[in-house]
Amino acid sequence: MKAIVIGSGIVGSNTCLSLLNKGYSVELWDVGHIENIKNFNNENFLNIKKDFSISSKSLLGDENLHFPEPYQQKLFELPPLRNFILKENEINNLFGELNNFEIFQSYNKGGLANGWGANVLPYNYSDINDWGIDFLSFNKSQNKIFNKIPISKVSDDINSTFGVMNFGTETEIPNDFRDNYLMTNYDQNIGYFRNNRIALGKARLAIKNSASEDSCNLTARCLWGCPNNAIYNPNYSTLKECENFKNFTYFSNRKVHSFEIRGNKIYKINISKDKEIEAISVDAKIYLSAGAIQSGIIFLNTLHKNNIDPNKITMGLMDTKKVKIVYIMPRMIGKKLNLTSIQFNRLIAGLEENFLNQNKYIHLELLNLTSLFFQPIINSIPLPLKLSKKIFYYLISSLGVCTYFLPDNIEKNNKIIYDIKSGKFYINYIESSEKLNLQKQLNKRIKNLLFKLGAIPIKILNYKSGAAIHYAGTIPMGVNDNYAVDSSGKVKFLQNLFITDSSAFPNLPSKPVSINAASFADYVVEKN
Amino acid sequence: MNNKNENFFLSKKQYRYIALYLSLKLKEEIFLLAKKKIEAFLQNQKLSKIDFILSNINYNKINLHYLDFITKFFFKKTLIRYKLNLMLALSEADYDNFVIMLKKNSLIGIIFEFLLFLIIFFTIPFWILFHIFLRIFK
Numbered sequence: 001m002k003a004i005v006i007g008s009g010i011v012g013s014n015t016c017l018s019l020l021n022k023g024y025s026v027e028l029w030d031v032g033h034i035e036n037i038k039n040f041n042n043e044n045f046l047n048i049k050k051d052f053s054i055s056s057k058s059l060l061g062d063e064n065l066h067f068p069e070p071y072q073q074k075l076f077e078l079p080p081l082r083n084f085i086l087k088e089n090e091i092n093n094l095f096g097e098l099n100n101f102e103i104f105q106s107y108n109k110g111g112l113a114n115g116w117g118a119n120v121l122p123y124n125y126s127d128i129n130d131w132g133i134d135f136l137s138f139n140k141s142q143n144k145i146f147n148k149i150p151i152s153k154v155s156d157d158i159n160s161t162f163g164v165m166n167f168g169t170e171t172e173i174p175n176d177f178r179d180n181y182l183m184t185n186y187d188q189n190i191g192y193f194r195n196n197r198i199a200l201g202k203a204r205l206a207i208k209n210s211a212s213e214d215s216c217n218l219t220a221r222c223l224w225g226c227p228n229n230a231i232y233n234p235n236y237s238t239l240k241e242c243e244n245f246k247n248f249t250y251f252s253n254r255k256v257h258s259f260e261i262r263g264n265k266i267y268k269i270n271i272s273k274d275k276e277i278e279a280i281s282v283d284a285k286i287y288l289s290a291g292a293i294q295s296g297i298i299f300l301n302t303l304h305k306n307n308i309d310p311n312k313i314t315m316g317l318m319d320t321k322k323v324k325i326v327y328i329m330p331r332m333i334g335k336k337l338n339l340t341s342i343q344f345n346r347l348i349a350g351l352e353e354n355f356l357n358q359n360k361y362i363h364l365e366l367l368n369l370t371s372l373f374f375q376p377i378i379n380s381i382p383l384p385l386k387l388s389k390k391i392f393y394y395l396i397s398s399l400g401v402c403t404y405f406l407p408d409n410i411e412k413n414n415k416i417i418y419d420i421k422s423g424k425f426y427i428n429y430i431e432s433s434e435k436l437n438l439q440k441q442l443n444k445r446i447k448n449l450l451f452k453l454g455a456i457p458i459k460i461l462n463y464k465s466g467a468a469i470h471y472a473g474t475i476p477m478g479v480n481d482n483y484a485v486d487s488s489g490k491v492k493f494l495q496n497l498f499i500t501d502s503s504a505f506p507n508l509p510s511k512p513v514s515i516n517a518a519s520f521a522d523y524v525v526e527k528n
Numbered sequence: 529m530n531n532k533n534e535n536f537f538l539s540k541k542q543y544r545y546i547a548l549y550l551s552l553k554l555k556e557e558i559f560l561l562a563k564k565k566i567e568a569f570l571q572n573q574k575l576s577k578i579d580f581i582l583s584n585i586n587y588n589k590i591n592l593h594y595l596d597f598i599t600k601f602f603f604k605k606t607l608i609r610y611k612l613n614l615m616l617a618l619s620e621a622d623y624d625n626f627v628i629m630l631k632k633n634s635l636i637g638i639i640f641e642f643l644l645f646l647i648i649f650f651t652i653p654f655w656i657l658f659h660i661f662l663r664i665f666k
Contacts, residue, residue: 393633
């Protein structure tokens with residue numbers, strides 16, 4: 001049995017592994033760029049600064065690309081030495097108008113998972129009860145994936161309040177003094193939180209944290225590229241595992257453009273080579289795992305190539321829009337910063353809120369400022385630089401950011417559109433009034449939540465949809481004939497095409513999408 | 529770049545004043561890199577009229593307070609804003625300066641700076657008038 005998997009991110013690599021374990025002969029087709037991270041030894045984030053030439057390059061970049069213009073407002077972004085995300089001009093070559101939607105894509109081996117924030121939380125039955133999938137089988141896949149990827153096993157109020165399943169094999173990432181402060185206030189006001197269906201707990205992070213040599217050694221360089229590769233990245237784990245199988249072949253430089261259909265079967269895969277298209281004959285099951293945006297584009301190209309009217313098929317576009325609330329913890333002012341803790345959030349919270357007549361779980365991440373590039377934040381304080389700098393560094397240990405993610409659903413007009421004339425793709429995306437109302441309600445509730453935790457909210461930062469990089473729903477599953485994908489991930493009108501990534505999700509819960517998409521991939525493999 | 533006077537570029541004297549203004553430690557490597565980056569900025573960016581007007585003002589401890597103020601609130605797309613932000617960013621990348629920034633801050637320092645900010649706020653019309661007169665009678 002032969003299978004071709006398209007895309008090497010967290011979904012593609014786990015699709016490969018599931019297929020290999022089932023005895024398939026697997027080819028992984030990928031663009032396969034390699035990220036060239038300049039390795040600067042095992043120094044921690046602070047000590048790297050002792051070498052000014054390396055430090056200045058890693059913070060500002062060679063061409064100042066990551067040093068914001070004086071009039072720009074930025075909180076923080078991926079360091080300039082990371083180069084796995086497509087540049088703005090590459091996105092512009094592919095897309096026409098983005099219509100207020102942000103697109104982040106990667107052609108690298110490992111995909112967007114090269115810079116994953118490592119937050120993990122399994123979808124519950126209540127999150128996806130309208131997907132029409134066999135939840136018991138999906139749960140088996142969750143068990144497999146969540147216990148294979150190194151995830152800190154946590155048991156706290158989030159499990160007990162919301163029935164969040166308890167997966168993982170790694171020990172918890174240690175708290176710092178600010179996390180402990182928030183947790184203490186949470187415990188002291190537990191009655192309020194229980195009455196309001198809010199729970200605070202530890203982040204479930206896909207970070208190796210056992211006693212092994214390749215575990216997190218707290219260099220605080222997570223975003224800068226972990227020197228131990230302790231943060232889950234398919235490049236260093238799942239793909240390596242796949243390579244141990246004799247019947248696994250990795251093909252780079254295969255940027256899939258579209259499929260050619262004969263009867264009800266794909267018989268050729270078209271590859272983009274510069275401006276040319278090269279067709280390769282295939283006789284295999286094909287698993288589309290290129291990520292929701294790329295899979296959607298490949299699918300649209302396929303419809304166009306094979307003269308299938310895209311208007312007859314329900315397509316969509318979703319993202320868990322993120323909102324950040326900056327807060328200050330007055331009691332933490334003046335405390336000494338621990339510059340060797342992890343850069344990611346160590347605490348998360350969950351709450352229930354009504355959305356589209358259903359109680360939806362809302363995922364929150366609480367991040368304290370430790371080892372980031374602060375100049376853009378200082379620049380965003382509306383005071384002269386000297387005063388801003390003084391205020392910021394005085395308050396630094398007391399500042400935090402609460403990020404929450406809005407669930408999304410398929411809206412008729414929100415989708416990627418292919419324009420034949422320009423040969424480009426356009427994004428149509430309008431935030432629904434329900435979503436905007438939900439955001440208003442949540443802002444109010446989360447501000448109250450922060451007050452109860454001993455933190456004062458000071459600023460709300462609204463991000464464009466797409467900025468959360470939790471894309472989904474470009475080729476959603478559904479029972480009706482106008483849906484292209486069935487509840488097992490199989491494309492209905494094709495014998496040999498399966499969608500394993502979040503493209504197939506018919507709605508999008510607030511929880512982190514990546515690992516749930518990897519679980520879905522295993523589910524699709526098992527079902528077909 | 530012929531029509532640009534020396535104030536557009538980063539001289540050592542300017543660097544010293546900016547470092548003094550932002551309470552930063554002088555470092556030759558920061559100066560050299562900042563100079564290079566500002567030259568690159570000048571080659572790639574179109575300067576505005578306000579850049580040319582502001583270039584007539586010499587950097588010193590007093591003027592930098594006013595320049596920081598007016599470019600923060602009124603003329604954000606100016607070279608001076610870029611220079612100030614760049615200096616702070618580069619100092620953040622430097623171990624000694626970063627440690628100084630983390631350690632040397634206090635509530636009294638902020639109150640003092642805030643009082644200075646208020647003085648700048650109320651005296652800025654006089655400072656502008658002074659520089660207009662200075663230009664006329666030069």
